[in-house]
Amino acid sequence: MMTNLFSTFDPSSSILNLSLNWMSSMLGILIIPAMFWIIPSRVHLIYSSVILTLHKEFKTLLGPSVHPGSTLIFISLFSFIMFNNFLGLFPYIFTSTSHLAFTLILSLPLWVSFMVYGWLNHTQHMFSHLVPQGTPGILMPFMVCIETISNIIRPSTLAVRLTANMIAGHLLMSLLGNTGPSMSILMVNILIITQILLLTLEMAVSIIQSYVFAILSTLYSSEVI
Template sequence: MMMNLFSSFDPSTSSFLSLNWMSSLLIFILLPPTFWLIPSRTSMLLMKLSLTMHNEFKILIKNNKFNGSTILFTSLFMMIMINNSLGLFPYIFTSSSHMSFTLTLSLPMWLSFMLFGWMNNTNKMFAHLVPQGAPSLLLPFLVLVETISNIIRPGTLAIRLTANMIAGHLLLTLMGNAGTSLSSYLLSILILAQILLLLLETAVAIIQAYVFSVLTTLYSSETS
């Protein structure tokens, strides 16, 4: 039994070098072999998924000047989804359960969107701070609220992904630790519950990657 419930999220494998973060690079080992034999089932699935996400992001990006920008958001979705899915396998470190990983994705993209918007579309960026039809008396308060909500966007993106990844893994860990003190009948029920929870976590891994990439796309569309 683990001494600390959060030890499964410990990024240190040794006191000299942390190798757990290398799990994020497993994508470069898994994906290239699928293109040696084309069309393979894996490559067809990836192409179908990429085309679906491209059509989805193309609708969200209203400005036609940003042609090709869907590649960025599709790649972001694929990377987060694969990292989340790999974390469900035993003995593979879940890098997306740490703020140092998720904030590294959200903060630079949000900062680049803000710099682009304020430098090229200053009037529209000011217009986003004032809701349409708002009373004049509440305008200073609404501008303050909109400014704060805009500033905390990268943090909310990172925390949303991190919290969802941690919650499911902690529940699986708690259920696994309780198995040593159960009878065979209760143990079979526990295994069935863990299988169902693992299926739910697989869906959460895909949904959270979709939510992260869609929100990032919406934030980028506001700067045009």
């Protein structure tokens, strides 16, 4: 029974107190074997071109001193989030990226690893980031506090941004869909067209939000190198 508006996004099926809804996050793995055919398909060619474009962009952001293969983790992150965002658009498939528990698991370990690596290996460089260049001496203590707070909240802002954008469109589509049975035939037709347009918008949002998550993670990592 739905107790509030957001409970429609909560896990609802379980066996032996184990939530089966989170297994939807692994459904993207079923798409991978199609990539290993000798003759590439159109999907394989499109995906390969997307990966190559992302590799070039991430490599530019990381700078010339980047180690070979450093962009792989961010490309994998983009692909994983995009698969989960798209799977959430299908009926009766749990949208894992609309939960902070899932998005924080993605952002928090990345941020912690960046901070540990930066403070252990480039301590002076990390301290220099706390005071932007050209800051007046009287404002330096305040800038250190502001930069420290903005640095600490980075994983939560990454997680909340992805969660809020994914849950907003799904919530709007759920609200419009629940009003369908009480509408006339004409209004139902208009509602169907509106839902199709919203679904198209959500497909674009799924790609954009996974790209934003990967790009910001790349920018955060480039600051500690």
